[in-house]
Amino acid sequence: MPNISSNLAGIRSPNPFWLASAPPTNSGYQVMKAFDAGWGGAVWKTLGVPIINTSSRYGAINYRSSRMVGFNNIELITDRTLADNLREIEEVKKYFPEHAVIASLMVESRAEWHQIVKDVENAGADGVELNFGCPHGMCERGMGSAVGQEPSVLETITRWVKEVAKVPVIVKLTPNITDITEPAAAAARGGADAISLINTIQSLMGVDLDTFVPTPMVDGKSTNGGYCGPAVKPIALNMVKNCAQDPDVRIPISGIGGIENWRDAVEHMLLGASNVQVCTAVMHYGFGIIREMIPGLENFMREKGFEKLDDFIGKALPNVKTWENLNLKYKVIADISAEKCIGCQLCYTACEDGAHQAIALPKNGNRVPEIIEGNCVGCNLCSLVCPVEECITMVRKDDGKKHESWKDYMAADKAPTTFNDDRAGGKGHWVPEPAAALKR
Numbered sequence: 026m027p028n029i030s031s032n033l034a035g036i037r038s039p040n041p042f043w044l045a046s047a048p049p050t051n052s053g054y055q056v057m058k059a060f061d062a063g064w065g066g067a068v069w070k071t072l073g074v075p076i077i078n079t080s081s082r083y084g085a086i087n088y089r090s091s092r093m094v095g096f097n098n099i100e101l102i103t104d105r106t107l108a109d110n111l112r113e114i115e116e117v118k119k120y121f122p123e124h125a126v127i128a129s130l131m132v133e134s135r136a137e138w139h140q141i142v143k144d145v146e147n148a149g150a151d152g153v154e155l156n157f158g159c160p161h162g163m164c165e166r167g168m169g170s171a172v173g174q175e176p177s178v179l180e181t182i183t184r185w186v187k188e189v190a191k192v193p194v195i196v197k198l199t200p201n202i203t204d205i206t207e208p209a210a211a212a213a214r215g216g217a218d219a220i221s222l223i224n225t226i227q228s229l230m231g232v233d234l235d236t237f238v239p240t241p242m243v244d245g246k247s248t249n250g251g252y253c254g255p256a257v258k259p260i261a262l263n264m265v266k267n268c269a270q271d272p273d274v275r276i277p278i279s280g281i282g283g284i285e286n287w288r289d290a291v292e293h294m295l296l297g298a299s300n301v302q303v304c305t306a307v308m309h310y311g312f313g314i315i316r317e318m319i320p321g322l323e324n325f326m327r328e329k330g331f332e333k334l335d336d337f338i339g340k341a342l343p344n345v346k347t348w349e350n351l352n353l354k355y356k357v358i359a360d361i362s363a364e365k366c367i368g369c370q371l372c373y374t375a376c377e378d379g380a381h382q383a384i385a386l387p388k389n390g391n392r393v394p395e396i397i398e399g400n401c402v403g404c405n406l407c408s409l410v411c412p413v414e415e416c417i418t419m420v421r422k423d424d425g426k427k428h429e430s431w432k433d434y435m436a437a438d439k440a441p442t443t444f445n446d447d448r449a450g451g452k453g454h455w456v457p458e459p460a461a462a463l464k465r
């Protein structure tokens with residue numbers, strides 16, 4: 026049986042699945058229920074001077090038959106008193122000493138940071154997470170993402186916390202910034218033991234076409250909120266990868282964003298996250314999703330021959346390069362399986378109007394389109410559009426012997442440098458004459 030026990034910067038938990046700081050970690054009752062269901066750790070709903078929330082406060086993007094593909098909130102930090110939260114942290118730790126309880130914190134002054142760190146340590150917290158990520162409400166008060174967007178301020182506050190903290194300090198980053206590695210490196214400079222990312226992405230969910238009020242609506246008005254859920258996973262993965270590859274960061278990463286199942290979690294870990302945190306999926310489906318995540322991870326590890334998490338953490342990183350290093354001699358083209366094709370011809374429309382006019386409609390009365398090999402640039406679009414799994418596959422056409430990247434082209438003076446350069450990649454590629462569009 027693979028060993029899935031986790032260690033993030035010295036914080037141990039029975040598995041790498043933690044609840045992110047959010048409504049599911051609002052109370053001891055919820056955290057106990059989650060641990061009982063199998064979660065390995067929980068980052069408590071952010072503690073600070075308690076706030077007053079709005080009603081309503083959530084919005085969602087439903088896409089076709091899928092609900093909450095993207096989720097948004099304008100909720101602030103805890104609205105419960107510190108005393109209540111500390112008492113419940115202490116109680117949870119008594120029942121679950123082996124599980125990780127992390128106190129997420131957000132206060133203002135150095136004295137307040139010092140005090141609250143001591144308070145949560147006394148309550149038994151295994152670590153603290155500094156919430157420099159919240160992109161709504163709290164940032165208007167100079168906290169949350171207002172700190173995360175100012176690397177020097179983030180570094181200073183991290184130092185304040187490290188002056189007193191005896192437990193590991195995680196800095197939670199905001200994605201609402203041009204280059205995530207800057208605050209990540211600032212956290213490392215400030216002495217953080219780990220970083221976690223991403224917090225939510227600033228967003229406006231949509232506008233009611235009758236009332237002209239965006240959602241979520243609060244008495245006829247709205248405000249920007251934070252976006253999360255499955256839709257944000259690609260953004261989170263890219264930021265986790267950027268931090269994991271940056272030589273100025275080099276501290277463990279807790280991956281957050283769009284994780285709904287063990288596969289999503291493994292993807293975060295392959296790109297460098299030591300463990301993961303989950304929010305929206307639990308808000309949608311409940312704590313029970315952990316019952317599929319643990320055996321899913323164990324099966325994956327067994328199948329691949331991994332004995333412990335470290336065997337695969339970061340394993341995808343060597344496969345992510347800058348564009349200039351990709352092999353321009355690698356060639357694939359689309360191939361349609363006549364047996365699987367249902368003749369919907371969505372691929373034809375996509376390639377004809379949105380790509381390279383490389384799919385022809387059949388003339389023989391059947392509905393299976395044909396790839397015009399000479400025109401296909403191997404962009405993938407038709408295979409992504411096709412509703413039948415494995416019906417359009419991308420088939421390799423080069424012999425695999427040559428590797429030439431943009432970098433090589435530049436070095437060998439083979440890259441186009443003028444507007445009408447004959448060395449342009451599309452030179453000689455067949456495209457219909459403009460007027461042909463009107464004759465169809």
Ligand SMILES: Cc1cc2nc3c(=O)[nH]c(=O)nc-3n(C[C@H](O)[C@H](O)[C@H](O)COP(=O)(O)O)c2cc1C
Binds near residue numbers: 070098
């Ligand atoms: C309703 C709601 C409240 C949240 N509150 C907090 C919070 O108090 N502190 C915090 O650090 N992050 C908070 N988050 C952000 C989550 O911890 C997490 O970073 C984000 O939702 C991305 O993960 P997900 O895609 O799994 O939801 C909140 C998210 C939601 C949806």
Ligand code: SF4
Binds near residue numbers: 365371
């Ligand atoms: S999209 Fe797929 S199923 Fe539809 S016609 Fe093209 S190949 Fe066939």
Ligand code: SF4
Binds near residue numbers: 375
């Ligand atoms: S891979 Fe791109 S260019 Fe080739 S047939 Fe499909 S959509 Fe057209």
